Amino acid sequence: MPQDQLQQPTRRTFYVALVNLLGAAAAAVIAIPAAVYLLFRPKSPGAGTMVEVANLADLENGVPQEVVYTRTRVDGWKATKEKTTTWVVKNGPQSAVAFSPQCPHLGCIYHWEDESGAFRCPCHASAFGLDGKVLAGPAPRPLDRYDSRVEGGKLLIGMQVKRS
Amino acid sequence: MNGVRDWLEERTGLPSALQHFLDEDIPASAGWPHVLGSVALFAFLIQAVTGVLLALNYGPTPTEAHASIRYIMTELTAGPMIRGLHHWGASCMIVVVVLHMMQVFLWGAYKKPREATWIAGCALLLLTLAFGLTGYLLPWDNKAYWGTTVTTQIMGLAPGVGPYLKRLLGAENDTIGTVTFARFYTAHVIILPIIIVGLIGLHLYLVRRHGVTPSTQDAERPTKKFYPEQMFKDSLATFGYVIVLVLFANFAKLGLGSLADPTDTRYIPRPEWYFLFLFEILKLLQGPLEVLGAVVLPNLGILALLLVPFFDRGRAIRLRQRTVAIALTVFAVIGWAGLTQRAVATTPPSMEDPDAGLRPPQPWREIPPEQLAAIGYFERDNCSRCHVLGRSVSGPDLAKGPSGKPADLLIAHFTKPSPDSPDSRLSAAQRKALVVLVTKRDDRVLDVWENPPEAAIAGAMLYDARGCAFCHTLNGSGAKQAPVLNGLAARRTRTWVAQHFADPPKLSPNSEMPAYKFNPQDQSAITDYVMAIPK
Numbered sequence: 158m159p160q161d162q163l164q165q166p167t168r169r170t171f172y173v174a175l176v177n178l179l180g181a182a183a184a185a186v187i188a189i190p191a192a193v194y195l196l197f198r199p200k201s202p203g204a205g206t207m208v209e210v211a212n213l214a215d216l217e218n219g220v221p222q223e224v225v226y227t228r229t230r231v232d233g234w235k236a237t238k239e240k241t242t243t244w245v246v247k248n249g250p251q252s253a254v255a256f257s258p259q260c261p262h263l264g265c266i267y268h269w270e271d272e273s274g275a276f277r278c279p280c281h282a283s284a285f286g287l288d289g290k291v292l293a294g295p296a297p298r299p300l301d302r303y304d305s306r307v308e309g310g311k312l313l314i315g316m317q318v319k320r321s
Numbered sequence: 322m323n324g325v326r327d328w329l330e331e332r333t334g335l336p337s338a339l340q341h342f343l344d345e346d347i348p349a350s351a352g353w354p355h356v357l358g359s360v361a362l363f364a365f366l367i368q369a370v371t372g373v374l375l376a377l378n379y380g381p382t383p384t385e386a387h388a389s390i391r392y393i394m395t396e397l398t399a400g401p402m403i404r405g406l407h408h409w410g411a412s413c414m415i416v417v418v419v420l421h422m423m424q425v426f427l428w429g430a431y432k433k434p435r436e437a438t439w440i441a442g443c444a445l446l447l448l449t450l451a452f453g454l455t456g457y458l459l460p461w462d463n464k465a466y467w468g469t470t471v472t473t474q475i476m477g478l479a480p481g482v483g484p485y486l487k488r489l490l491g492a493e494n495d496t497i498g499t500v501t502f503a504r505f506y507t508a509h510v511i512i513l514p515i516i517i518v519g520l521i522g523l524h525l526y527l528v529r530r531h532g533v534t535p536s537t538q539d540a541e542r543p544t545k546k547f548y549p550e551q552m553f554k555d556s557l558a559t560f561g562y563v564i565v566l567v568l569f570a571n572f573a574k575l576g577l578g579s580l581a582d583p584t585d586t587r588y589i590p591r592p593e594w595y596f597l598f599l600f601e602i603l604k605l606l607q608g609p610l611e612v613l614g615a616v617v618l619p620n621l622g623i624l625a626l627l628l629v630p631f632f633d634r635g636r637a638i639r640l641r642q643r644t645v646a647i648a649l650t651v652f653a654v655i656g657w658a659g660l661t662q663r664a665v666a667t668t669p670p671s672m673e674d675p676d677a678g679l680r681p682p683q684p685w686r687e688i689p690p691e692q693l694a695a696i697g698y699f700e701r702d703n704c705s706r707c708h709v710l711g712r713s714v715s716g717p718d719l720a721k722g723p724s725g726k727p728a729d730l731l732i733a734h735f736t737k738p739s740p741d742s743p744d745s746r747l748s749a750a751q752r753k754a755l756v757v758l759v760t761k762r763d764d765r766v767l768d769v770w771e772n773p774p775e776a777a778i779a780g781a782m783l784y785d786a787r788g789c790a791f792c793h794t795l796n797g798s799g800a801k802q803a804p805v806l807n808g809l810a811a812r813r814t815r816t817w818v819a820q821h822f823a824d825p826p827k828l829s830p831n832s833e834m835p836a837y838k839f840n841p842q843d844q845s846a847i848t849d850y851v852m853a854i855p856k
Contacts, residue, residue, distance in 0.1 A: 172549035179556040183563045187367060187406070191374055193399040200396050206772075209709050227711035227720065229771070234380065234392035 199233075207306070207313035210255060214310055216247040219287055221269045221276070224255075230316065243303060243314060244269065244276070246287055255314045256289055257301040267300075276300065343548035348535035350542075351551060354428070355533060357421035359555035360562050364414035365521065367566065368452070369514070371407035376510060379459075383502045386461040387580045387678060394577055394679055405570030411453050413566050415595050418449050426629065427646055429637060430534035436630035438527040441520055443626050448517045453593060455509040458502065462678050466581030467590030469505070470497050475603075478615045496583070537639050577678035587856075591668055598660035604667070684765045685777050686854055689798035694785035695758035696770050697778040698751045707738070710771050720767055724759045731756045754785060780850020783843055792834070795854055803834065808856030818848050 210224045222245045229236050247253040256276075260267045265280035275292055276285040283294030290299050303314040330336045347355075378397065380389040393400040422442060425431060431439035458469040473492035477483040487493060491500030545551070582588075592600050599619060606614035633646075685693055699705070707716030724731065735752045736745050747755070758766070784790070790799035795806045809818070817828065822844065825834040839847065 169549060172553045176549055176553050176556045179553075179560045183363070183556075183560050186563050186567055187370060190399040190402040190406075191370070194374060194397055194403050195377070197398040199392075200398065208711060209714075210712070212714065227718075233378070234385065234389040234396075 201231075207315050209311050209313050210243060211245050211253065211312045212310060213247060213251065213253060213307065213312060216245065216253065218247050218249075221246050221287065223258075223269070228316065244300075245312060248288075251307055251310075253305070253307070253312050254289070255303040255305050255312065257303060257318045259301070260296060261298050261301055261320070262294070262296040342529075343546075343552065345529065345532075345547040346544040347533045347547050347551055348539040348542075349545055350536040350539050351533050351545075353554055353558075354424050355551070356555045356558035357417060357424055358528070360558050361414065361417045361421050362521065362525075363559045364410065364417050364562060365517070367406060367563070368410050368414060371403055371410060372510070374403050375407055381459075381502075381506045381510075383461055383499055383581070386459060386502070387577070390460050390577055391679055391681070401575065402567075402570050405573070405575050406566060408575055409569035409573060410566055411456060412593070412595065413562065413569070415449055415453065417562065418446050422446060423650055427643065427650060428534060428536075428640060429633065429643055429646065431630040431633075432534075432637060433630070433634065435527070435531050435534065438524060438531060439630050440627055441524040441527060443623070445517065445520055445524060446626075447623065448513060448520065450595070452509065452513055452517075453595065455505045455513065457593060458497075458505045459509065460577060460678075461502070461581050462578035463581055463585060463588050463673060464578045464590065466497065466583070467585075467588050468592055469501065470495075471590050471592075473497060473501065475615045478612050480612065480616070534637075537637060574675065576675035578673055578675065579677040580682075587672060589669060589671060591664075591671075594661065597664040598657050601660040601664035601667075604664075683774070685769045685774050687796060688766050688769060689796050690781045690784045690850075691754045691790065691798060692758050692762060692766050693769065693778055693781035695751075695754040696766075696773050697782045698747055698755055699758065699770075700773065700778075702735075702745055702747055704738075710767075719759065720771070723762055726760070728756050728760070731759060750785075776846065777850050777853065780846040780848075783839075783847040784850060787837060787847075795851070806851055807854050809854070810852040811856060815848060815852065818852065819844065822848075 206229075208226055208228050210226050211222065216222055223242055224245050225240060225242050227238055227240055229238050231237075242258045244256040244258060245253055246256070258266055260278040260280065260283055262278065262281055262283050265278050267276050267278040267283070267285070269275075270277050273284070274287075276289075278284070278294065278296070281295050283296035284292040285296070285300050286292050288299075289302065298320060301318040301320055304317045304319055305312060305314040307313075326336050375393065378389060378393050378400070380386055390404070393404055425439065425442065454472060457472075458465045470492075473487055473490050474495065476490065477487040477492070477495075479486055489504070491497065491502075491504045591597070599614075602614040602618060603611065699708075704716075707714065708719050709716075710718070710720040712718055732752050735747060735755055738745070745752070758770075762770070784795070789795070789806075792803035793799050793806050794801055813821075821828045821834075822837045822839065824836055825832040
């Protein structure tokens with residue numbers, strides 16, 4: 158052990174403690190805003206406006222219809238216009254649901270199979286009924302639905318996905 | 322804890338290497354003046370960390386840079402803090418590096434055998450300035466654009482190599498653009514960081530190799546250890562630096578100018594404060610002397626700094642006896658401060674709104690008034706019963722692309738959309754405006770169409786209905802008999818515009834404009850609209 162350490166243990170300990178404290182404080186002053194910056198959600202995540210995807214009069218009860226539509230998605234500092242799809246199932250004269258086109262298991266794109274009367278995901282063989290309920294496979298929950306409302310006989314959907 | 326330490330020691334030897342580093346012997350006279358090197362190192366680390374954080378939310382192209390900085394500033398919590406730390410950190414780092422250099426200069430710490438340490442330090446100062454210069458362009462606002470235009474022009478003045486330097490910086494034909502941006506960005510985030518990390522390593526190695534310069538009285542006194550007492554002083558100074566920087570980042574105003582606009586003739590570019598003295602020298606030395614101020618003097622200054630250890634080769638003497646060094650430092654500080662003060666005093670204040678770039682872009686301010694009005698006619702005539710933007714329904718999706726149908730066919734369609742629909746309520750002129758909207762619209766107009774700004778559309782419909790475009794031009798559309806109305810808000814007040822509508826000759830004696838009577842609501846709609854259109 159060096160000489161001064163033996164002679165002045167308290168003074169040395171005091172300095173060491175202060176060095177550690179000041180170092181930690183300086184690091185925290187930078188690290189805290191950095192964590193907030195990276196981990197907090199952007200202030201206006203761009204819920205976007207509702208988009209009209211179907212005229213209920215054109216749909217047949219209980220027959221899934223794949224609708225291709227264009228929406229504006231806020232992606233960071235850009236608003237991107239993109240084509241996307243949704244599976245719409247009419248389940249009453251004035252009501253319909255719009256499913257997110259991705260399997261709730263791991264995000265693969267599923268499709269409707271007329272022969273088996275089910276939505277089938279090709280990746281891991283999950284199957285879903287007309288109401289989105291899981292019929293088979295590893296899917297952890299029913300198909301996700303877009304928030305939607307019917308206005309003047311038309312189905313409008315938003316960007317937010319509701320987990321069932 | 323000791324188990325981990327022993328394991329690490331046995332496998333890597335790092336703990337004892339760190340111990341060895343901290344146990345450096347330093348002269349008894351070392352103390353507070355010697356903390357500046359550590360502070361400069363820490364200042365660099367903060368720039369590196371905040372720079373990486375900014376890069377994680379930055380689109381490094383001229384088309385995206387400005388929007389991504391607006392995103393950082395307005396959408397991200399703590400975004401202004403991170404950008405503030407980086408922006409003000411650049412200035413603070415330059416202050417610390419210069420103070421460090423002044424301390425070394427005054428103490429004469431560059432003398433044999435420390436000449437190489439001094440030269441590496443000078444290179445680090447120049448690199449710090451190069452970081453400032455290249456980073457200045459990256460927000461891609463007017464300040465960045467015009468400031469860098471001037472910088473590249475100055476480099477172009479260098480005898481012989483000027484044109485090549487400009488080509489290297491992507492600034493040929495006296496304009497800067499995508500290539501300049503790519504070069505500056507690459508320099509700022511790849512080339513300069515690699516060089517500075519290597520040079521900092523060399524500088525630190527040389528400091529350790531030769532040790533802290535002892536004073537003349539240190540020969541009789543025992544040395545002391547760097548750790549923990551000097552380390553405490555360094556830590557306290559560093560912490561003080563962080564506090565000052567955070568206060569700057571939190572309280573000093575840091576805006577974002579409007580997107581770089583090569584057509585803006587009113588913008589007055591000026592450099593960052595630490596380059597203002599050079600900017601002033603350029604104003605003092607004009608004509609044939611320009612190259613002296615722009616190229617010769619700055620390079621002579623750098624050369625003189627590098628050669629300091631070779632001019633002053635005398636033995637070490639006490640600080641108080643170093644009168645020449647003290648005089649030179651005082652002279653340099655006064656000269657710098659005088660030039661900077663003069664530069665500040667003689668440049669007019671900027672007319673630009675420093676926060677203009679923080680507001681989201683409003684494309685309706687940039688499209689021709691008749692197209693904005695046509696969006697209103699589209700809504701008023703219930704076209705959306707059959708046409709939905711973004712999807713084909715009973716009518717085709719008009720967002721897909723401009724229509725290629727002939728105008729007479731479209732006019733006929735607008736007059737009687739389908740056999741069973743009611744007659745259109747639109748006038749012939751309004752139908753014509755709709756034809757232009759449907760056939761000529763670009764993506765900007767489509768943006769406005771999809772998110773129609775009701776108040777502005779009401780104003781544009783009045784502008785269109787009253788035939789303002791028969792004499793005036795607005796956003797590039799209309800006749801040129803009367804003044805162009807873009808940028809009206811910069812020339813006239815609202816009251817003036819209101820009175821002018823009521824009685825034009827009263828305010829402009831030669832005006833041929835007839836008087837327009839509006840109800841108060843319309844008056845305010847059309848005035849708001851016209852005055853919102855930028856230059």
